[in-house]
Amino acid sequence: MPKLITTRTRIADLGKPRIIVIGGGFGGLEVIKGLEDLLAQVVLFDKSNHHTFQPLLYQVATSGLETNSIVAPFRKLFGNQSDFYFRLGEVKNIKPEENYIETSIGGVKYDYLVIASGATTNFFGMTEVEKYASSMKTIVDATKLRNKIIRQLEYALLTSDEEVMNSLMDFVIVGGGPTGVELAGALTELKKNVFPKDYKELDMRQMDIHLVEASPRLLNGMSEQAGKKAMDFLTEMGVKVHLGTAVKSYDGYEVLLSTGEKLISRSLIWAAGVRGNPVAGLNAEVVTKVNRIAVDEFNRVKGYDNIFAIGDVAAMEGDERYPKGHPQMAPPAQQQGKLVAKNIRNIIHKKPLKPFRYFDKGSMATIGRHKAVVDMKGIRFQGFFAWYVWMFVHLMSIVGFRNRVFIFFSWMWNYFSYDKSNRLIIGRNEEKIMQDEVKP
Amino acid sequence: MPKLITTRTRIADLGKPRIIVIGGGFGGLEVIKGLEDLLAQVVLFDKSNHHTFQPLLYQVATSGLETNSIVAPFRKLFGNQSDFYFRLGEVKNIKPEENYIETSIGGVKYDYLVIASGATTNFFGMTEVEKYASSMKTIVDATKLRNKIIRQLEYALLTSDEEVMNSLMDFVIVGGGPTGVELAGALTELKKNVFPKDYKELDMRQMDIHLVEASPRLLNGMSEQAGKKAMDFLTEMGVKVHLGTAVKSYDGYEVLLSTGEKLISRSLIWAAGVRGNPVAGLNAEVVTKVNRIAVDEFNRVKGYDNIFAIGDVAAMEGDERYPKGHPQMAPPAQQQGKLVAKNIRNIIHKKPLKPFRYFDKGSMATIGRHKAVVDMKGIRFQGFFAWYVWMFVHLMSIVGFRNRVFIFFSWMWNYFSYDKSNRLIIGRNEEKIMQDEVKP
Numbered sequence: 001m002p003k004l005i006t007t008r009t010r011i012a013d014l015g016k017p018r019i020i021v022i023g024g025g026f027g028g029l030e031v032i033k034g035l036e037d038l039l040a041q042v043v044l045f046d047k048s049n050h051h052t053f054q055p056l057l058y059q060v061a062t063s064g065l066e067t068n069s070i071v072a073p074f075r076k077l078f079g080n081q082s083d084f085y086f087r088l089g090e091v092k093n094i095k096p097e098e099n100y101i102e103t104s105i106g107g108v109k110y111d112y113l114v115i116a117s118g119a120t121t122n123f124f125g126m127t128e129v130e131k132y133a134s135s136m137k138t139i140v141d142a143t144k145l146r147n148k149i150i151r152q153l154e155y156a157l158l159t160s161d162e163e164v165m166n167s168l169m170d171f172v173i174v175g176g177g178p179t180g181v182e183l184a185g186a187l188t189e190l191k192k193n194v195f196p197k198d199y200k201e202l203d204m205r206q207m208d209i210h211l212v213e214a215s216p217r218l219l220n221g222m223s224e225q226a227g228k229k230a231m232d233f234l235t236e237m238g239v240k241v242h243l244g245t246a247v248k249s250y251d252g253y254e255v256l257l258s259t260g261e262k263l264i265s266r267s268l269i270w271a272a273g274v275r276g277n278p279v280a281g282l283n284a285e286v287v288t289k290v291n292r293i294a295v296d297e298f299n300r301v302k303g304y305d306n307i308f309a310i311g312d313v314a315a316m317e318g319d320e321r322y323p324k325g326h327p328q329m330a331p332p333a334q335q336q337g338k339l340v341a342k343n344i345r346n347i348i349h350k351k352p353l354k355p356f357r358y359f360d361k362g363s364m365a366t367i368g369r370h371k372a373v374v375d376m377k378g379i380r381f382q383g384f385f386a387w388y389v390w391m392f393v394h395l396m397s398i399v400g401f402r403n404r405v406f407i408f409f410s411w412m413w414n415y416f417s418y419d420k421s422n423r424l425i426i427g428r429n430e431e432k433i434m435q436d437e438v439k440p
Numbered sequence: 441m442p443k444l445i446t447t448r449t450r451i452a453d454l455g456k457p458r459i460i461v462i463g464g465g466f467g468g469l470e471v472i473k474g475l476e477d478l479l480a481q482v483v484l485f486d487k488s489n490h491h492t493f494q495p496l497l498y499q500v501a502t503s504g505l506e507t508n509s510i511v512a513p514f515r516k517l518f519g520n521q522s523d524f525y526f527r528l529g530e531v532k533n534i535k536p537e538e539n540y541i542e543t544s545i546g547g548v549k550y551d552y553l554v555i556a557s558g559a560t561t562n563f564f565g566m567t568e569v570e571k572y573a574s575s576m577k578t579i580v581d582a583t584k585l586r587n588k589i590i591r592q593l594e595y596a597l598l599t600s601d602e603e604v605m606n607s608l609m610d611f612v613i614v615g616g617g618p619t620g621v622e623l624a625g626a627l628t629e630l631k632k633n634v635f636p637k638d639y640k641e642l643d644m645r646q647m648d649i650h651l652v653e654a655s656p657r658l659l660n661g662m663s664e665q666a667g668k669k670a671m672d673f674l675t676e677m678g679v680k681v682h683l684g685t686a687v688k689s690y691d692g693y694e695v696l697l698s699t700g701e702k703l704i705s706r707s708l709i710w711a712a713g714v715r716g717n718p719v720a721g722l723n724a725e726v727v728t729k730v731n732r733i734a735v736d737e738f739n740r741v742k743g744y745d746n747i748f749a750i751g752d753v754a755a756m757e758g759d760e761r762y763p764k765g766h767p768q769m770a771p772p773a774q775q776q777g778k779l780v781a782k783n784i785r786n787i788i789h790k791k792p793l794k795p796f797r798y799f800d801k802g803s804m805a806t807i808g809r810h811k812a813v814v815d816m817k818g819i820r821f822q823g824f825f826a827w828y829v830w831m832f833v834h835l836m837s838i839v840g841f842r843n844r845v846f847i848f849f850s851w852m853w854n855y856f857s858y859d860k861s862n863r864l865i866i867g868r869n870e871e872k873i874m875q876d877e878v879k880p
Contacts, residue, residue, distance in 0.1 A: 010598050012641070035744050049590060066508040073863050075638040085641075088594040088865070105598055139866055148700050151488060154528040158450050158545055198515040201452070201525075278719045402853060402861050409849065413842060425489045425528070426579055 009106040011085055014041045017348060018185050020101065020110040022091045024051050024074050027311030027333030028116035029399065034341025036081050040348070043085045043110075045103060049073055051399050052139050055330065058179060058405075060142040062186035063194070063420040067143055069407050072400035078419040088386060091117070094281030096304055099107070101279075112306045112344050115293060116337065117276035118400045119308040119312035119328055122290070132252035133270040136179055145269065147425045149187070152267055153199055154425075163264060170265040172255050174247050175272035176213030177220065178365040181230050183269060184211045185367040188237045193418045209239045210263055212255075215270070219326055219373070222363055226373035229382040233367040247272075273327055284389040288315050292325055297355035308344075310336035319358060326358050330397070335359060369415070449546040451525055454481045455790060460529045460550040462719060464491050464514050467751030467773030468556035469839065476521050480788070483525045483550075485543060489513055491839050492579050495770065496847075498619060500582040502626035503590070503634070503860040507583055507756055509847050512840035533556070534721030536744055541719075542803025552746045555733060556777065559714035559752035562730070572692035573710040576619055585709065587865045589627070592707055593639055594865075603704060608649040610705040612695050614687050615712035617660065618655030618805040621670050623709060625807040626649045628677045633776065633858045642801050649679045650703055652695075654686040654712070659813070661767055662803055666813035669822040673807040685710075714768055716753040728755050732765055737795035739780050748784075750776035759798065766798050770837070775799060806830045809855070 011018075017040045021028045024046040035042050050071040059065040078084045089105035100109050121137050123130040134145045149171070156168040171187055173180045191207050209236065211218075217227040218234075218241070234241055246258040247268075255263040276291035286294045286302045292315035294302045299314060301307045311333030315325030326332035336356055343353045362376035364386065372386040391411060398404045414420055451458075459735035461468045464486040475482050493510040500507055506778050518524045529545040561577050563570040574585045589611070596608040603680045611627055613620045630645050651658075651674065657667040658674075658681070674681055686698040687708075695703040716731035726734045726742045732755035736744045739754060741747045751773030755765030776796055783793045802816035804826065812826040821829075831851065838844045854860055 008598060008600075010600070010641075019678075042688070049594065049863075066506050067866065068506040068508070068862050068864060071864055071866070073638075073861070076859070076863070077863060079637045087597070088591075143866070151528075154489065157527070158448060160448075160450070195518045201450075400861075405853075406846070406849070409846070413845075417842075419516070421513070421516060421840075422508050422515070423489075424508060424511055426583075428506065 003283065005428065009087055009089070009103060009108045010358050011041075011043055011087070011108050013241075014083060016041050016083065017111040018043060018109065018110070019114065019344060020045065021113040021116055022046075022101075023116040023118055023313075024048075025054075025116060025118045025311060026330040027118075027337040028114070029077070030334045031114050031116065031310070031319050031336025031341045032078060032081070032084065034338050035344065038345055038348070040111075040344075041083045041085065042081070043087065043108070044074060044078075045089055045101075046074065047088070047090045048138075049075070049086075049088050050308065051077065053055065053398055054137070054402075055178075055394060055397075057136050057142040058138065058183045058186055060139065060151070060422075061145040061183065062190055063146055063423040064186060064414055065407060065410055065424055067139060069403050069410065070398070071139055072403060077399065091279050092278055094164065094307070096281065096307060096394050099306070101281075110306075111239070112347075113308065114337075114340055114344075115279055115301070115309040115313060116311050116333070117277045117279060117313050120277045121270060122273040122275040124273065126247075126249070129247065129250045129268070129270065132250055132323060133174075133268045136183070137271050137274075143426070145167070146422070147427050148267060150425050153195060153202065154245065157199065157201055158182050166206060166208070167264045167266045168254060169202070170210070170263065171208070171269065172210045172263055172265045173269045173271060174212045174214060176218040176243070177271065178363075179271040180211055180213070180269075181218055181234065181365050181367060183271065184209055184234055184239045185237065185371070186190045188234075188239055189368055190420060190423075192237075194420050194423065198423070210242060212242045212245050212247060214244070216244045218243070219365055222365070222373065223330075223375045223380055225377050226365070226382065229365055229373050232363060233371045233373075237368060237371075274312065274368070276315075277307075277421075278313055282307070288325075290315075298343055298353045299336050299356060306347075308339055308340045316356065319356075321357070329363065331361060332358050360388055364390050364393065395397045449527055449543060449548045451481075451483055451527070454523060456481050456523065457551040458483060458549065459488060459552040459554065459784060460485065460548070461554045461556055461601070462486075462541075463556040463558055463751075463753075464488075465494075465556060465558045465751060466770040467558075467772065467777040468554070469517070470774045470777025471554050471556065471750070471781045472518060472521070474778050475784065478785055480551075480784075481523045481525065482521070483527065483548070484514060484518075485527050485529055485531050485541075486514065487528070487530045488578075489515070489526075489528050491517065493838055493843070494577070495580065495618075495837075497576050497582040498623045498626055500862075501576065501581065501585040501589070502630055503586055503621065503863040504626065504854055505847060505850055506862055507579060509843050510838070511579055512680050512843060517839065531719050534747070535536065536721065536747060541721075544748040550746075552787075554777075554780055554784075555719055555741070555747065555749040555753060556751050556773070557717045557719060560717045561710060562713040562715040563710065564713065566687075566689070569687065569690045569708070569710065573614075573708045574622070575710050577714075578792065583866070586862070588707060588869050589630075590863050590865050593635060593642065597639065597641055606646060606648070606727070607693060607704045607706045609642070610650070610703065611648070611707045611709065612650045612652060612703055612705045613709045613711060614652045614657070615685070615710065616651060616658040616681070617711065617748065618697060618803075620651055620653070620709075621658055621674065621805050621807060623711065624649055624674055625677065625811070628674075628679055629808055630860060630863075632677075634860050634863065638863070650705075651679055651772055652682045652685050652687060652697065654684070654698075656684045656837055658683070659805055661742045661769075662805070662813065663820055665817045665820050666805070666815050666822065668710050669813050670805060670807055673811045673813075677808060677811075714752065716755075718749075718753055722747075728765075730755075732769070738783055739776050739796060746787075748780050750780055756796065756824045759796075762798065769803070771801060772798050804830050804833065 030243040312328040366372040371424040561575040733749040752768040806812040812830040
């Protein structure tokens with residue numbers, strides 16, 4: 001059988017400026033949208049063939065939403081945009097002096113390059129934790145975690161040893177940001193509304209959900225008031241919140257905390273931080289300690305004229321409000337993406353560039369039914385109304401109209417039925433259930 | 441870390457008769473439903489934690505439906521049924537003399553045993569075909585096939601070698617039963633309505649869909665008229681149908697047909713037959729050549745009083761209309777499941793048993809938009825109306841009300857938009873895109 005040699009990206013030369021975007025997250029999508037109708041060729045490289053709406057990954061992991069409803073194929077999103085090209089591949093290296101990138105499917109030249117490669121989980125060098133913990137950055141992560149949560153309960157039925165049972169029924173979430181808080185809340189709702197019906201043989205009071213946060217408060221990116229209220233909500237719901245506490249080690253079974261306390265759990269979910277995911281080939285000095293790429297006020301990578309970096313992977317200097325770079329969330333990425341598209345137009349049309357100024361519309365997190373916290377410009381509120389606002393804003397932000405409709409129906413369904421129907425184990429490798437199999 | 445020893449099924453002794461059902465397919469579900477309110481303990485063993493609606497797997501494989509919408513967790517289905525127990529595990533062996541089964545999670549005694557373990561793909565001993573072909577029996581099979589179809593087109597963009605490109609863009613489906621016919625039709629709709637927008641760089645006329653059937657006609661289980669019409673529909677849609685043709689060999693690239701013709705394709709989908717999937721431990725003579733378990737008119741396994749087999753895995757003797765056993769489809773399994781539940785009640789209540797008589801309500805297959813064939817008692821029709829009947833009947837048969845609603849919306853969406861939105865590659869093992877990776 002002839003092997004398939006796929007070392008040529010085979011991107012047609014249209015005789016127009018070629019703008020290559022690396023990564024189709026929130027930032028990348030805005031760049032592509034913003035370049036519509038420009039006389040240019042826009043090429044997107046991504047390792048996946050779809051955009052992932054990361055803010056709702058936690059709902060996939062906790063059986064609330066279908067896997068497919070929070071992702072959207074790039075070709076569907078931009079199928080009507082002329083001169084748009086997509087390539088499924090990973091960009092390995094940039095050769096700035098040649099205006100050339102090397103990818104898993106071959107190399108290609110660019111006129112303008114936008115690095116929007118996002119962030120990955122930061123385990124802060126704790127390799128053992130990395131080995132045993134679940135992360136929550138991709139749709140596969142979320143699906144694996146869903147499988148794991150359900151499987152732990154199925155296993156818990158099979159043991160009478162109290163410690164072993166607790167190791168299966170207890171969950172430790174590390175990181176008190178939005179992901180950790182939302183995951184802790186959603187797990188508690190499974191514990192309260194779904195699992196008691198599914199696992200009548202288990203005593204659900206034995207299921208403990210721990211949330212471990214190194215700083216003295218939850219939701220550090222938000223107001224004191226929001227953090228305090230989230231703490232109240234979670235405590236009220238029975239989550240065991242450990243503030244000012246770090247994880248020292250985890251061997252897949254025993255979690256050692258900085259307080260000396262030990263927790264026993266086969267499920268540690270790591271939502272304690274991210275680091276930039278830059279591409280090799282740039283000057284070493286432009287990459288910061290947390291792997292973000294230093295950019296100027298136009299999102300241009302320092303020292304390069306035609307290379308931009310946006311979103312989680314970029315750290316802009318010069319905004320006195322954010323000395324370490326903008327928060328690694330969707331809104332800065334989207335706003336930077338929009339502006340970079342405009343500025344590339346400006347360059348091509350020989351107009352002056354516009355500097356970036358982040359407009360913080362506020363942020364929000366949901367904890368559970370009728371429980372959310374919202375910080376907006378000049379106004380903060382929590383509880384019932386905040387929860388509706390959270391749902392509305394997320395629904396409107398979902399990429400793809402069809403996904404919006406389906407998520408709306410899923411949420412209505414879950415709301416009225418108190419049910420979460422996606423409690424499925426759909427595993428690739430025919431994970432076998434057998435003696436001793438349960439290594440974490 | 442203490443290993444988890446899960447060798448005990450830990451099924452409580454309720455002091456009531458214990459009825460164990462192996463497999464939660466169409467047959468198994470009916471047995472469990474039919475035993476509701478009986479003073480008995482009902483235990484279901486299954487390797488998955490969910491029922492799979494197999495007739496729609498082909499729509500998952502061709503991006504028409506979400507993965508989650510055709511599966512339903514057993515615990516959700518039977519959460520309200522008292523004395524129902526589910527165990528996620530594989531039954532390995534039956535010890536009839538001890539009324540005992542051995543499973544991947546330990547052993548347990550039964551009073552009545554119902555084997556409803558279904559069927560697996562039959563490769564008729566062709567191990568090379570088995571190694572390289574895609575099958576279509578489980579939700580994981582269907583998702584893998586979806587990923588593969590989309591990935592082949594992404595790869596096809598990268599080559600200029602005509603043969604290599606054809607090996608990626610051509611698909612060979614083996615088996616002209618409902619699965620093969622429906623898959624060929626759905627792939628053709630992708631080719632016609634979806635891929636031309638997604639892959640403007642490819643010449644879609646190069647995409648060939650072959651359907652290979654060993655017998656001289658399609659849809660052997662249905663009327664001549666239905667087979668003929670299906671043939672007309674497919675030919676009209678551009679599918680290359682090879683009747684009276686068998687696959688002799690496949691090395692992942694070259695398909696050798698019994699006619700001597702060779703087809704080149706990296707995607708061979710095997711829907712050419714199934715074989716029973718019995719459980720070890722029964723008398724060897726009760727297992728037929730195609731691995732079905734010989735049962736009497738009450739679905740009792742020959743030679744055993746308290747062991748039943750139903751559905752695809754059972755072959756009933758004595759029905760002159762079906763000398764080789766009933767067709768391996770949902771309706772016989774469901775009807776047998778219902779009757780076995782009744783007969784177990786009869787045994788417990790010391791009433792006489794009722795023999796099984798298959799009531800054939802007819803069968804149907806869909807080929808594409810407004811194209812279906814229906815055989816019903818005394819009436820046969822094809823085309824537009826048949827297509828609506830097919831949709832209605834399948835919608836009503838879907839397990840789980842929520843799934844029914846979601847599939848209805850998906851179908852409406854696909855119908856009006858001519859789109860199939862689930863064209864996603866969501867792979868577990870971070871399948872990497874690189875040179876030479878495309879081994880079939």
